[in-house]
């Protein structure tokens with residue numbers, strides 16, 4: 001059998017001949033061009049036919065014998081009988097793959113502006129240029145210098161002990177929580193914290209409530225974990241479930257953003273918080289409190305977190321460093337009631353096999369040395385200035401009469417638009433002008449309707465705000 005075609009042109013220049021021979025022989029066997037049972041020439045003969053060293057042929061044969069594509073015995077080398085499926089795997093591009101789960105397909109959302117995080121009004125992006133690179137690098141250097149071999153392995157369940165301890169201290173000073181480090185689980189940001197809550201606190205098919213309008217990524221995480229997601233309307237006091245919601249969609253998880261509702265920005269009243277705890281307790285539900293940006297609270301102290309309102313209430317508090325440091329850090333945390341903390345920590349450890357010990361140690365160092373508090377103080381002032389400049393620019397440039405809300409905390413404002421000016425159209429025009437705004441209606445599910453723009457201001461220099469708002473007005477003009 002002539003096999004001279006095995007090394008026929010084109011020959012890629014950088015691939016050694018023995019490797020090329022191996023690959024082509026393997027492809028020819030897998031696609032059936034050389035049939036099962038075919039005896040291959042002895043290595044010396046094939047080497048002569050192809051004009052290459054015998055060692056190269058021996059390399060290819062040995063490799064294919066190791067992969068069970070060839071069988072070598074005392075009679076020589078022959079092609080193995082391979083399952084039919086493998087026999088035409090050279091043509092896999094013709095076939096359809098099984099595809100994603102139905103859950104994933106259903107949870108997929110159009111990702112508006114996903115690649116636009118660096119555009120000026122992109123919601124939720126902190127001042128990245130203001131990040132304290134030097135002190136962070138110093139903490140990272142120290143963490144690496146002091147790293148133990150233990151820290152190169154998976155972190156202990158719950159996360160790096162130094163970070164859990166630093167966070168317990170930080171939360172007691174800033175949030176008034178009396179928590180032990182053992183009640184804290186370090187996560188890969190809120191998103192993976194929500195995924196853990198969905199998998200460890202609920203069973204597939206249970207119902208999770210989200211706010212309407214609400215944080216789309218939370219909806220996706222809960223859906224993807226196999227929960228039924230029910231969207232509950234919010235009003236001026238926060239989540240506003242009616243009796244119908246409790247009766248027809250009894251929740252196992254209730255996901256809320258009480259300090260600064262995302263995206264509309266209002267603060268959940270204390271009465272609403274207390275009612276929610278009572279009702280959740282009665283229904284056997286968990287409240288997941290997403291406290292994503294209360295560090296940037298303005299005009300007085302924050303209302304106490306739901307987590308701290310009552311001892312051992314059914315509340316899990318989720319915090320993140322995405323807004324206070326940078327989103328790519330991917331470090332957040334959950335704070336659990338003491339009664340479930342041990343079990344949750346163990347289950348979470350088994351679910352995620354946690355790591356990033358060095359980064360977590362660096363963050364602990366950064367907090368302990370006071371850099372985190374200093375950075376927060378600087379950013380709080382900066383965001384207050386930016387918000388003021390944005391409000392002033394919106395008021396100064398004549399255009400449609402609009403109402404602005406949501407500035408009590410965080411890094412974004414909501415600009416409510418009159419009904420006749422559809423927010424998705426303004427969004428499209430604004431984003432063609434490079435602004436990165438998000439239409440408010442994208443966060444809502446029927447029957448709730450809202451029409452406005454979510455404007456992030458964390459990552460815009462004050463000096464640019466006036467010009468950007470001028471452009472925004474252009475996009476809003478009909």
Ligand SMILES: Cc1ncc(COP(=O)(O)O)c(C=O)c1O
Pocket residue numbers: 124188189190191192215257262290292319320321322327331332
């Ligand atoms: C409502 C809300 N929660 C949480 C987060 C933080 O998520 P992560 O920690 O996964 O970056 C964000 C960030 O955009 C958010 O808008």
